[in-house]
Amino acid sequence: MELKDDKKVFGGRQLRYEHASQVLNCTMQFSVFLPPQAEQGKVPAVYWLSGLTCTDENFSSKAGAQRAAAELGLALIIPDTSPRGDDVPDDPEGAYDFGKGAGFYVNATQEPWRRHYQMYDYIVKELPELVEAHLPLSEDRAISGHSMGGHGALVIGLRNSERYASISAFSPIVHPTQVPWGKKALSGYLGSDEQQWRSYDATYLLEELAGQAIPPILVDQGDADQFLKEQLCTEFFREANKASGAGAQIRMQPGYDHSYYFIATFIEDHLRFHASNLR
Numbered sequence: 258m259e260l261k262d263d264k265k266v267f268g269g270r271q272l273r274y275e276h277a278s279q280v281l282n283c284t285m286q287f288s289v290f291l292p293p294q295a296e297q298g299k300v301p302a303v304y305w306l307s308g309l310t311c312t313d314e315n316f317s318s319k320a321g322a323q324r325a326a327a328e329l330g331l332a333l334i335i336p337d338t339s340p341r342g343d344d345v346p347d348d349p350e351g352a353y354d355f356g357k358g359a360g361f362y363v364n365a366t367q368e369p370w371r372r373h374y375q376m377y378d379y380i381v382k383e384l385p386e387l388v389e390a391h392l393p394l395s396e397d398r399a400i401s402g403h404s405m406g407g408h409g410a411l412v413i414g415l416r417n418s419e420r421y422a423s424i425s426a427f428s429p430i431v432h433p434t435q436v437p438w439g440k441k442a443l444s445g446y447l448g449s450d451e452q453q454w455r456s457y458d459a460t461y462l463l464e465e466l467a468g469q470a471i472p473p474i475l476v477d478q479g480d481a482d483q484f485l486k487e488q489l490c491t492e493f494f495r496e497a498n499k500a501s502g503a504g505a506q507i508r509m510q511p512g513y514d515h516s517y518y519f520i521a522t523f524i525e526d527h528l529r530f531h532a533s534n535l536r
């Protein structure tokens with residue numbers, strides 16, 4: 258992996274890398290924050306999955322996560338949201354909610370998406386193997402994300418509970434099989450058989466995992482979020498949480514919308530939550 262940027266912040270380093278992804282068949286960029294403690298030894302990492310239209314730079318520049326991560330000794334691993342490059346197919350109409358910037362953290366099975374849109378495997382396998390081989394990171398991981406990335410964090414964390422100490426999400430799409438953003442993405446990447454969609458739906462996963470050990474979960478949702486009623490539908494997850502006894506903390510935050518101002522307000526809480534589970 259090739260270092261493209263290196264900035265000192267809160268005693269740590271904000272880094273940007275480029276690498277040739279074997280899983281996505283394209284060149285990818287991702288960002289990393291290494292806390293000061295990484296100069297002394299290996300540190301645990303929180304993976305952050307961003308939402309629709311984002312690259313790795315939205316979270317790095319807008320969330321203000323570095324100060325708390327530096328204090329807590331947490332690395333932040335911040336991937337892009339889809340494969341990139343001229344060879345990668347995009348939504349034919351250039352829509353923001355499918356194709357580039359909207360990989361939905363699934364492994365596509367349909368043409369023409371299959372060759373590049375393998376974001377689930379990229380996040381679960383290729384990226385951790387890469388960064389853990391080259392950076393001072395332990396194998397202690399937590400996962401978090403926003404909106405489409407909140408969906409990704411819940412699904413990936415629930416399906417790989419042995420790999421993540423804790424899971425958190427801001428404004429997640431909790432039931433993508435039932436909402437417009439999710440239906441468009443899942444039908445496009447996975448085809449029309451809705452049975453194939455279920456393993457990428459956090460509400461179904463929580464129900465199916467009832468009685469099994471899962472990582473601690475924290476969800477924050479603003480009640481003034483413009484996407485809450487049509488796309489995010491937190492109540493489905495709350496009901497599944499209750500029925501399954503999963504014990505997720507699901508907090509409605511009065512007055513907050515879908516923006517990075519909301520994330521910036523509560524990111525420290527989320528990092529403290531992860532730090533308490535990683536140690």
Ligand SMILES: N[C@@H](CCC(=O)N[C@@H](CSC=O)C(=O)NCC(=O)O)C(=O)O
Nearest residue numbers: 308309310311315353403404405406517
């Ligand atoms: N362009 C769309 C919505 C774009 C949007 O709000 N993206 C969110 C994530 S939404 C769910 O995944 C985001 O994080 N944007 C980047 C940012 O820096 O704010 C529209 O305008 O409706």
